[in-house]
Amino acid sequence: MKDNRSNSQLVLENVSHSFGELHVIKDLNITVEQGELVVLVGPSGCGKTTLLNLLSGHIKPISGNVKREGIIRTVYQQDGLFPWLTVSENILMGLRSISDTAIQEQELRELFELIHLTGFENHYPHELSGGMRQRVELARAIAGDSDILLMDEPFSALDYQTRLRLRRELLRLLAKRPRTVVFVTHDIEEAVQLADRILILSKRPAYVCSELQIEAQHPRSLDNPSVITAMKTILDELGLHTSSDLDVSEFNNLTTQ
Amino acid sequence: MSIKTNKFSILYPIAVIAVLVIVWWTICFLQLVPKYQLPSPFDVLKSFKEELLSGRLINDIIASLWRVTIGFIISACLGIPTGLWLGQHAATKKALLPILNFFRFLSPLAWIPFAILWFNVGDKPAIFLLFLATFFPLVLSTMAAVANIPKIYFNVAKDYNYKGTELLTKVTFPAVLPQIITAMRVSYGIAWVVIVAAEMVGCQDGLGYGIWDARNGLRLDTAVCYMVVIGILGMLMDKLLSQLTKLPNTRWGYER
Incomplete structure (x- = not known):
């Protein structure tokens, strides 16, 4: 961005x-x-x-x-995602500074495609494998x-x-x-x-x-x-x-x- | 994590209850215990019908549920925020911890004289006692939950600019919500136990009063009938509260 x-x-x-x-x-x-x-x-x-x-x-x-x-954002070894938020809510944390929701949505979709997790938007972190969770963390850190x-x-x-x-x-x-x-x-x-x-x-x-x-x-x-x-x-x-x-x-x- | 179930598994608890009732009935039938000391299941059933038709039972159920609900809501509304606040302020927590523990171990029933003195009779003294019974455990467990939030969440929150109120509502609170729900279930259990004793004094209705009144009239069949209702209602209310653990944003706290 x-x-x-x-x-x-x-x-x-x-x-x-x-x-x-x-x-x-x-x-x-x-x-x-x-x-x-x-x-x-x-x-x-x-x-x-x-x-x-x-x-x-x-x-x-x-x-x-x-x-x-x-x-600066940190990616941790594990458990860095907020378990009470879905995957897309977690990634949206990284897009908080974008006020236009249309751009935010667009950006979110691109990030999901980038980490190949399209379809997992509404899953919670504990429902994902360790590798998937780290990919979500990467997306969140790199977002915005x-x-x-x-x-x-x-x-x-x-x-x-x-x-x-x-x-x-x-x-x-x-x-x-x-x-x-x-x-x-x-x-x-x-x-x-x-x-x-x-x-x-x-x-x-x-x-x-x-x-x-x-x-x-x-x-x-x-x-x-x-x-x-x-x-x-x-x-x-x-x-x-x-x-x-x-x-x-x-x-x-x-x-x- | 569910226990392996088959289509008959629902029958197991029913079978246990049936066996207990049969044992109870046998004891009465063989007159192993004098009738005035233990009413038979049929007497209890008869008095249940009687109380139900007279409308007294329904009235008492509503009175008790009302008091417990109000007392519980007041203590949750005050106790949970207090716990959240104390959990984040180490110095205040240290200052208040002994006094909170003191009141936690002080049975709410010890307050009965004051409850009546301050609030006369009716709903108010009972609600006051219920508040005392549930407020301190709720504060203490919320506080402990906040103190145990992994530090990593706060580091992440800082990276993504969560501050002040937003930090409290979007990080601290959801992080402890599963434990708060558990604490609510536990203190609701305490409230339901305390209501019976609280209503034995200073009330003219309610399930506790019903037992007291039955004892005074030597109607043990009615007392047992009320006991059964109290137990079942307690279980139902807990079942209701346990639905909160199925909320999608709290499930993570129970699946470990």
């Missing part, structure tokens, strides 16, 4: 955050470019969700600066005048095949309705298939320990050489060796244990 998205911006400057004694994030600097899909990966418990909450403004950092312009999507492991609660399908679906939606996206995941494969840029976070307190630009064309199949290389790089960065990297001494350790 919105053509003029030249004013969205998302910048973290020297952001630190802690919960009591627990330092979660330390001197973090991240700039997300317009229309970019940035994926954050890192060891579990490194503060990825805290980082998203800082980006969305749900929590304020202890020090540093978060610059945020444009309408949103600028930035924050995605908190949106596909992690789904089965593998649905996850593969939804990755493709997300890219298709973004091709039709470009948005700036920050995507958090622990799934390295997912990161490499989706990202324009991957930021690898360190253990707590989190800082960006390396950055990876991925240029390969979409759709990226999993046997694409650049996908495989990128995945290897990330695994190395995270200190997770692939089996071919196991040296003999480590192998002996494993077998004697």
